[in-house]
Amino acid sequence: xxxxxGVNKSYRVRRREAGLGNxxxxxxxxxxxxxxxxxxxxxxxxxxxxxxxxxxxxxxxSTTIKILSGILRPDSGECRVxxxxxxxxxxxxxxxxxxxxxxxxxxxxxxxxIDSMELLRDIYRVSEPCFxxxxxxxxxxxxxxxxxxxxxxxxxxxxRMRCEIAAALLHSPQVLFLDEPTIGLxxxxxxxxxxxxxxxxxxxxxxxxxxxxxxxxxxxxxxRVLLIGKGRLLLDGTTAEIRAMAGENLSTExxxxxxxxxxxx
Amino acid sequence: MKKYFSFFKMRxxxxxxxxxxxxxGLSTQFVWGGMEILIYRTLWNADPERFPMGVEALASYIxxxxxxxxxFALWQWERELAEAVRDGTxxxxxxxxxxxxxxxxxxxxxxxxxxxxxxxxxxxxxxxxIPAPWGLRIRVSPAVLxxxxxxxxxxxxxxxxxIMLIYALTFFLEDSRGVMTLVTPLAELLxxxxxxxxxxxxxxxxxxxxxxxGAMQNVPLRIFGGDIAGAEIARAMGLQVFWAAVLxxxxxxxxxxxxxxxxxxxx
Numbered sequence: 001x002x003x004x005x006g007v008n009k010s011y012r013v014r015r016r017e018a019g020l021g022n023x024x025x026x027x028x029x030x031x032x033x034x035x036x037x038x039x040x041x042x043x044x045x046x047x048x049x050x051x052x053x054x055x056x057x058x059x060x061x062s063t064t065i066k067i068l069s070g071i072l073r074p075d076s077g078e079c080r081v082x083x084x085x086x087x088x089x090x091x092x093x094x095x096x097x098x099x100x101x102x103x104x105x106x107x108x109x110x111x112x113x114i115d116s117m118e119l120l121r122d123i124y125r126v127s128e129p130c131f132x133x134x135x136x137x138x139x140x141x142x143x144x145x146x147x148x149x150x151x152x153x154x155x156x157x158x159x160r161m162r163c164e165i166a167a168a169l170l171h172s173p174q175v176l177f178l179d180e181p182t183i184g185l186x187x188x189x190x191x192x193x194x195x196x197x198x199x200x201x202x203x204x205x206x207x208x209x210x211x212x213x214x215x216x217x218x219x220x221x222x223x224r225v226l227l228i229g230k231g232r233l234l235l236d237g238t239t240a241e242i243r244a245m246a247g248e249n250l251s252t253e254x255x256x257x258x259x260x261x262x263x264x265x
Numbered sequence: 266m267k268k269y270f271s272f273f274k275m276r277x278x279x280x281x282x283x284x285x286x287x288x289x290g291l292s293t294q295f296v297w298g299g300m301e302i303l304i305y306r307t308l309w310n311a312d313p314e315r316f317p318m319g320v321e322a323l324a325s326y327i328x329x330x331x332x333x334x335x336x337f338a339l340w341q342w343e344r345e346l347a348e349a350v351r352d353g354t355x356x357x358x359x360x361x362x363x364x365x366x367x368x369x370x371x372x373x374x375x376x377x378x379x380x381x382x383x384x385x386x387x388x389x390x391x392x393x394x395i396p397a398p399w400g401l402r403i404r405v406s407p408a409v410l411x412x413x414x415x416x417x418x419x420x421x422x423x424x425x426x427x428i429m430l431i432y433a434l435t436f437f438l439e440d441s442r443g444v445m446t447l448v449t450p451l452a453e454l455l456x457x458x459x460x461x462x463x464x465x466x467x468x469x470x471x472x473x474x475x476x477x478x479g480a481m482q483n484v485p486l487r488i489f490g491g492d493i494a495g496a497e498i499a500r501a502m503g504l505q506v507f508w509a510a511v512l513x514x515x516x517x518x519x520x521x522x523x524x525x526x527x528x529x530x531x532x
């Protein structure tokens with residue numbers, strides 16, 4: 001169970017006008033601006049759901065994920081994941097959490113993937129039989145095979161992403177955060193990743209929060225969609241409901257674009 | 266502890282695969298050591314009376330310094346880690362059930378060891394082949410050898426703890442390169458990297474020996490050559506323990522404070 005209640009978070013950003021004169025002036029007096037990233041955000045996700053967490057760039061998606069992962073602490077509001085406050089009980093919380101940030105890598109660059117996997121096994125204290133079993137299953141489902149012996153830097157993006165997802169699931173987490181897991185993937189890899197996420201959810205009851213800009217991901221995976229814009233929750237419903245709101249016979253992609261325009265975000 | 270050890274092992278393995286770098290470093294270090302020996306020989310020939318160190322002790326100091334350079338060279342820090350704080354990649358490391366300080370400490374240690382292990386043996390061998398008094402001292406009592414190893418371990422702790430302090434500072438500054446640029450020459454001078462500390466003027470030498478930099482290469486290298494003995498060794502190793510503790514505690518506290526105010530921007 002993931003719960004957020006009235007969460008606020010803002011960043012302090014330094015701003016100045018262009019030009020040398022203003023650069024010199026900013027040496028003496030700096031102007032800061034409070035940029036609200038999340039405003040009174042509340043939602044709850046029951047166990048075993050796959051949630052599409054969507055919104056335009058800068059809406060606050062990553063901030064939410066970082067708060068839920070215990071990396072950031074919000075300015076106010078409550079948040080619990082399976083009973084734990086993420087930033088207060090960070091170590092205990094992340095032990096049962098899997099995270100994939102599509103734009104970054106958690107595999108160690110210069111060594112074969114299998115070395116990274118074994119290191120993760122020790123970090124998460126996964127028992128050897130459990131590790132063997134998980135790795136075997138993941139290898140088969142994600143078609144890792146030879147990839148495991150290859151250094152991470154020699155993998156193509158699609159191959160690497162499959163390894164990243166496997167790496168995030170070795171310790172059988174109850175909750176999985178996927179931040180743009182299909183970014184830059186070709187059609188075959190995308191389908192494979194989607195199929196796998198569904199499988200994982202069905203077999204293990206893993207709760208998944210998926211942030212993405214790819215509405216086909218959402219269509220294929222998510223039973224429920226949360227739409228946020230400018231830090232506020234704007235809509236909570238199924239993809240069918242989103243399409244119904246936009247009216248006419250629009251695809252999910254077009255409906256979402258229409259909603260972005262309508263909400264002015 | 267096991268996870269930190271696994272992490273250590275991983276970095277060690279990763280580091281050991283850079284053969285070309287080791288070979289290049291090896292030849293540099295041998296030539297550099299030879300040059301230093303020639304310079305000090307000229308100085309010694311000019312006035313042996315005023316030479317502040319025994320020739321044998323000095324030669325051993327130089328050869329060991331070249332052999333283990335990567336263990337203590339402060340300028341060999343990992344930009345990658347400071348960069349991870351700067352650009353937010355550190356986020357991944359925070360989603361692990363581990364302590365960031367312990368993880369990075371293990372990593373720094375492993376990187377230093379792996380860089381040094383490959384290239385130390387040949388330099389030691391070549392240094393030992395050079396005839397006395399300008400070669401590496403070979404006849405060393407087991408007691409001195411033991412003290413040398415213990416104080417080398419302490420030296421590594423001080424060096425890594427110092428670097429960790431710099432990484433922790435990155436959470437507060439936008440970039441730690443500036444701090445490094447300021448600190449490096451100071452550390453080189455006070456640490457005995459440019460010239461061994463006995464060659465410094467009396468006042469400066471005392472300050473250097475008390476500073477954290479004096480608790481680094483200065484101690485094991487002078488123990489091995491026999492430049493310090495008995496109570497001097499006890500005092501120097503006591504200072505090593507002291508600085509290791511102070512630097513680890515302050516780095517840990519600083520990193521904790523930094524993580525509290527961490528502000529990871531961007532996608």
